[in-house]
Amino acid sequence: MTTDEKEFFREATLRICSSLEIEKALWQSLMYIRDFMPAQQMSFHVYHRDLGIVETVAHATIDAGEAMSIKSPLSSKARKQVEIQRSIRVRVIDRLGDDPVTSPVAGRLGALDLSGVVMDLVLEKKLLGVLSVFNNGREKFNSDHVRLLSLLNEPCAVALTNSMRYRELMTLRDLLADDNRYLQDELRRMSGEEVVGTDFGLKGVMEMVRQVAPLDSPVLLLGETGTGKEVIAGAIHKSSPRKDGPFIKVNCGAIPETLMDSELFGYEKGAFTGAVVQQRGRIERAHGGTLFLDEIGELSAEAQVRLLRVLQEKEIDRVGGSYPIKVDIRIIAATHRDLEEMMALRKFRHDLYFRLRVFPIVIPPLRERKIDIPALVQHFILKKSREMKRLVVPSPTPDAIDRLMAYHWPGNVRELENVVERSLILNTGDRLFFNEIGARLMGKSPESRLPQSAETDKSMTLDEMVSRHIRRVLDRCGGRVEGDHGAARLLGVHPSTLRKRMAKLGIPFGRKAKIYRGS
Ligand SMILES: Nc1ncnc2c1ncn2[C@@H]1O[C@H](COP(=O)(O)OP(=O)(O)OP(=O)(O)O)[C@@H](O)[C@H]1O
Structure with missing residues (x-):
């Protein structure tokens, strides 16, 4: 030089x-x-x-x-x-x-x-x-x-x-911060998300969950709003080999059409005004885990086409991206809508329906599994009391449980959860009366009301409450478990489920019950 x-x-x-x-x-x-x-x-x-x-x-x-x-x-x-x-x-x-x-x-x-x-x-x-x-x-x-x-x-x-x-380090740092935010949200949402009723009202559902969880097949969860579709989606994820990966939810009905692409697929920096940094979409975030598509029936026709491509090709294109990105995801979709009827009306694509409908699971409404109500009430009282930092966890009066059992729950488990929360806010003492349900029942048919008890202010354990309620219904049905006028039908459960519960609670049935009743 x-x-x-x-x-x-x-x-x-x-x-x-x-x-x-x-x-x-x-x-x-x-x-x-x-x-x-x-x-x-x-x-x-x-x-x-x-x-x-x-x-x-x-x-x-x-x-x-x-x-x-x-x-x-x-x-x-x-x-x-x-x-x-x-x-x-x-x-x-x-x-x-x-x-x-x-x-x-x-x-x-x-x-x-x-x-x-x-x-x-x-x-x-x-x-x-x-x-x-x-x-x-x-x-x-x-x-x-x-x-x-x-x-x-x-x-x-x-x-x-x-x-x-x-630059790589900075990107990784941003991704980690981003993932951390997401995971914290997920954790908040999923923690305490114990499934109540697995041995009773949701027994059939849980058997299907056990069958399908280890596989990668898509699952379609069907059921009225508030029945617990998201809870079941979480249970499938948690018992699948993907349990250590992310569980990412997309509420298809809540994302505006104009934002759908960037939310689902992400975007590259500069893809549009305001895209100042690269952003991964929810599908990409679900890589190695489960993507839960809630309210799938609300997807627009365009979004249905793009989702179908993800299911077929297992790859996505970020908005403004120049090459496809491979994704390894398991899809669980859910809806309260009748997708077959939507297909007939050309509002839902046949090809997408058949891709999603590999393993459908129907979650029964709460009125068909009333046997779970006492346990759900107990679960929500504990959960909400903890959230509200209540020093004393209150318990419902026996009459209150009767009222809750008699109600038809159009809003399903979510409605029950809200009723418990409201009652906890209104009652600061150690007993919950659920009087508003009584008021709602006043407009109902006489057979949906159960006899009221004088013991309105005595607290009991959950098992005592359930046992007492089952005995009362059995009395009304003359000890019959099965059939049109049997207790199982009135309680909204399968007869074998009721018998198992009775055995667990020590309530006699069959020949033993006759001896016990002295007939
Ligand atoms: N079996 C259950 N055990 C415990 N909690 C439950 C159960 N089922 C539902 N819940 C609770 O009830 C609420 C509603 O459940 P979830 O959101 O899963 O219903 P959904 O069917 O997905 O409703 P939507 O159709 O409106 O999306 C949630 O807070 C959930 O934690």
Whole structure:
């Protein structure tokens, strides 16, 4: 190196290493180098061998440097030309648009008519990236310029690698923070989400859950609103091999159509005004876990087409993205709507329906499994008291339980949960009366009312309450468990479920009951 070259190397190296933000370092370098050659713009590019894509990561003009991520796919001829590269190569190109490697990149940067010097950045025989320096073509680059640039190969390669690692680290940090926020939300939502009624009203449902959980097949949960479809979706996820992965919920009815694509598929930085950072969509977040599509019947026709593609191809395109991303997800969909009727009305696609309907599970309404009511009440009292930081956990009076059992619960478990919460807010003592349910029942048919007891203010355990209620219903049915006038029908459970519960609570049935009743 001559003295001038040494000085050039020193000064240019100081600038290229001046910042981990490569766009700033690039601009500093351009401002220095332009005194030695006709340089008006400079860019750094990275080659992704697995995708055959050149990514322009930074670009500087005289005015400023800018970080970017512009991805340009190369032709197979250009890929070969790049991939056989082992040693440093510096090329002068008179018109960037005429070269198979530079033209796709120059096309994206609006630089097809510019001329430039393109230098491969190689360290330990590995191609790490490319530095390009270009101008408007009026002044030519010559061999002196090429020699000077070649001096900077190693510092440029090191600076580019360091800054890419730094950028990766920053992205990972953002993703982790993002994941953490999501997981905290999920945890808040899922914690304490114990399924009540697994041995009684939900026994059949839980058997199906056990069958399907270990597989990757889609599951379709059907049932009225508030029956616990999300709780069951969570139970499937928790007992599946994906349990350590994410459980991501999408409420298809709550996302406006204009935001649906970016919510589901995510977007690249700059894909639209306001897309200042890259954002992963919910489908991508569910990678390695379960995607729960609630209210699937509310999806628009366009969104149905795009979802079908995800199910078929198992890949997504981010909005503004230039290549597909593979996703490994298990889908659980849920709806309270009649999808078959929606298909007949052409409001739901046949192909999507058949893809989702591989394993349907129907969750019965609460009025058909009233046997679960006492346990659910107890569960919600404990849960809500904890949330409200109540020192004394109140218990319902026996009459209150009778009232709750007699009500028909159009809003299902969610309505019951709200009733418990309201009652806890209104009653600060240690007893809950649920008088509002009594009031609601006043308008109901006489058979939906059960006899009221005088013991309105005595507290009992949950088992005592259930036992007392079953005995009372049995008395009304003359001890009959099965049949149209049997206790099981009145309690909204299967006779064998009722017998098991009776055995557990020590309530005699069959021959024993006759002896006990003295008949
Ligand atoms: N078996 C159950 N055990 C415990 N809690 C339950 C059970 N079923 C439902 N819940 C509770 O009831 C509420 C409503 O349940 P969930 O949101 O799962 O119903 P859903 O059928 O998904 O409703 P929607 O159709 O309106 O989305 C939730 O707070 C849930 O925790």
